[in-house]
Amino acid sequence: MDIFNSFYPEISTESADSNSNQTYYIHINGKEIKCYTTRSLEREAKILKKKIADCPAQKKLIWAAPFHQEIAKFLNPVERKRIFWVSVADFTGQNMHIINSHSKWIYFLRNIQRSDSFRIEIHPVLKNSGIEKFFQNEFENSAVRIKTIEHFEKSWQYNFVKNRDWWIEQQDIALLKTDRPDVIVLGGPGVDDRLEELKNKNVIWCADTALWPLQKRGFEPQMVFSIDAGRGSWEHFAQSVKHNKIKQLKLVADVLGFPGILKLGFDQIYTYAGTHPLIQETTHNHTLLENKTGDVYGIMETVYKFLFDENLPEVYGRDGTHFKYKTHLRGSGHYYRMYPQVERFTTLEQYFYQLSRRYM
DSSP, X not given: OOTTSSSOOEEEEEEETTEEEEEEEEEETTEEEEEEEGGGHHHHHHHHHHHHHHSOTTOXXXXXXXXXXXXXXXXXXXXXXXXXXXXXXXXXXXXXXSBOSHHHHHHHHHTOOTTOOEEEEEOGGGTTTTHHHXXXXXXHHHHHHHHHHHHHHHHHHHHHHHHXXXXXXXXXXXXXXXXXXXXXXXXXXXXXXXXXXXXXXXXXXXXXXXXXXXXXXXOOOSEEEOOOOSGGGGXXXXXXXXXXXXXXXXXXXXXXXXXXXXXXXXXXXXEOBOSOHHXXXXXXXXXXXXXXXXXXXXXXXXXXXXXXOSOOOEEESOXXXXXXXXXOXXXXXXXXXXXXXXXXXXXXXXXXXXXXXXXX
């Protein structure tokens, strides 16, 4: 959902007794919804000031509402510091102090820290617009980003130093020549139920977690993707190397990935530039791609849309979320497929213990 281009603001003017009154509308699901009138703006400001006052001192208020300068001007400097106004419709032009575009929203999300706390308030006219679900998804992804940074920050710095010279010389993703994939395969347990269907697919892209389980069952993916920063990511390729199945594969990886996998003997390696500050501060000619979900599926989706079109093929093994937070689905499904093939994991508990220790 693009909340910044979905509500189509519209203004109408009525005149009576030489006094003009403007009415401000947005459109939700094809219906015209009245937001403000010239006469209601001061009342709207009082309501907003009350919401800011009621917001606990340790929190900041996220106010999702159409923006009007006449409302904002009633806020004093202290109140302005306590509010992030997410404007889904801007009735008075560009304003540098509100979040009124996707790029500003992404900038806001990427600057959220673990210690930050927010209260989200949504203007009544937006209650049935689906914006609540938008915020839920966005903040779940932001929580994953914070958790991921805690896991990987030191690894990213180390990997960047080790990989930088190699990375600058690699083939850019824009040079990749490949057939359109029939299916994208991830590491979730749902893959097990679709192996028969997979026999009818000719071109397979897969995540590193799914590579060896597919190869062991006779499938030969043409492209594998890896973004894992820790040494544990090497394990996803160990059996493929052992059985000499790496040489016919193309790998898509970035500069922050574990250096060891870059030397395994892939047929070709393609890379790209991400949005991490270490990458942005480096002189390079690589295509900038954004990983919106922060996991391996996110970069597979982005590369596909970059090379082809907006219509993704079927996706196997993307089976949902953990009951507490989103995950890249390496867990039990990967364990149950790998368990018969390796000796180092004797129990499910030992596997997850080892998984949790990888990046510490």
